[in-house]
Amino acid sequence: MIMGSLVNFLAGAELNVLPARHVNAMLINVPDDACSDSAIDSTRRMLEAVRARYTMLDSGGFQLHVGEHDGKKITFDEDRPLIRNKSEINIAPVHVMKAAAIIRPNIIVGLDFPIKKISEPSEQKLEFMRKLGFNVVWTKECFDLWKKLCSDVQFFVPIQCYDLDQLDQFISMIVGVEYDGFSMPVRNLTDKGIILFLVRFYQMGIRQVHILGTSKIRVIAITAYMARHFFDWVSFDATTWRKWAEYSLYMNPHNLLQERIAPDVKIDASISMDCECPFCRGKTFTFIKNLPDTDRTAFLRGHNWWVIEKATQDLYQSASNVIALERCLRARGVESRAVDDLCNALSLADSLKDSDIRVLQGLFK
Numbered sequence: 112m113i114m115g116s117l118v119n120f121l122a123g124a125e126l127n128v129l130p131a132r133h134v135n136a137m138l139i140n141v142p143d144d145a146c147s148d149s150a151i152d153s154t155r156r157m158l159e160a161v162r163a164r165y166t167m168l169d170s171g172g173f174q175l176h177v178g179e180h181d182g183k184k185i186t187f188d189e190d191r192p193l194i195r196n197k198s199e200i201n202i203a204p205v206h207v208m209k210a211a212a213i214i215r216p217n218i219i220v221g222l223d224f225p226i227k228k229i230s231e232p233s234e235q236k237l238e239f240m241r242k243l244g245f246n247v248v249w250t251k252e253c254f255d256l257w258k259k260l261c262s263d264v265q266f267f268v269p270i271q272c273y274d275l276d277q278l279d280q281f282i283s284m285i286v287g288v289e290y291d292g293f294s295m296p297v298r299n300l301t302d303k304g305i306i307l308f309l310v311r312f313y314q315m316g317i318r319q320v321h322i323l324g325t326s327k328i329r330v331i332a333i334t335a336y337m338a339r340h341f342f343d344w345v346s347f348d349a350t351t352w353r354k355w356a357e358y359s360l361y362m363n364p365h366n367l368l369q370e371r372i373a374p375d376v377k378i379d380a381s382i383s384m385d386c387e388c389p390f391c392r393g394k395t396f397t398f399i400k401n402l403p404d405t406d407r408t409a410f411l412r413g414h415n416w417w418v419i420e421k422a423t424q425d426l427y428q429s430a431s432n433v434i435a436l437e438r439c440l441r442a443r444g445v446e447s448r449a450v451d452d453l454c455n456a457l458s459l460a461d462s463l464k465d466s467d468i469r470v471l472q473g474l475f476k
Contacts, residue, residue, distance in 0.1 A: 123350030130416030292319030356411035
């Protein structure tokens, strides 16, 4: 049994917006946290305050994704400074690797141009090809700069593909690039799609993987199982703890689904509080909903973060085999059919991980 590490990275934090006094792992990004000398200074003070064991510096692909969606002017001029404001983004590999050289995280993720969330296969192919040139060139440029500026920092290559054929095409075009692991968003993938990519990474000899932007309990279950049986290191991050809190959304401590708790929500007084987190202990839902807005938001940030961390630990401990993981998910109230599908997929992946990936791909279809 491999028994690799599973790490939940806190993302979307600021020095004055933290869900806990200390966290194990922090994810920061170049456009938000390294866009100026003052931003870098604030980031350093935040990292010192939380005393994180691991720090990951993401290049800013998500900010590009949002900027493209919002119609911002996007440029990639290395001769201009890094820019991120309400109307414009300018970023290039040199900005990313210079930031890594200053901040010295444990892991730096190369610059990527994220593919959009699209379901139509023909449109997916066009979008992949539209971004492929950027992602190949930037990966090579980031690698060259990484060797010169910060080769003691681990270098993860971001994967922007809809399917395994596109993955093979991308990998064939970055031959010669050395890296320590892959980073991959999962907004375009089903649970089985995530598993399929991870099995393919395993077959390629990749032993470290980061999953970008999710706190769904089924995805955490996948990462837990993959950490126990496939990889030396699996990590993930999400900003859900903060975003949900800003909308008075309470994360269910069992299945990690949202429940709105605000002054205008009617809550049956007979509903008992069964959350074990230090924020909820001794409290009631009525108490939470009647807090002043600022206090309620702060309360929910802490609660939401705590339950994600607890779920991560529980699922990892339960991932010694599929049956134990299934029991854990059912005990947490995850929908029965979803648990069946997920556990069947993990069983198949484990049995066929050393077989031609097309066999598993065919069974998943």
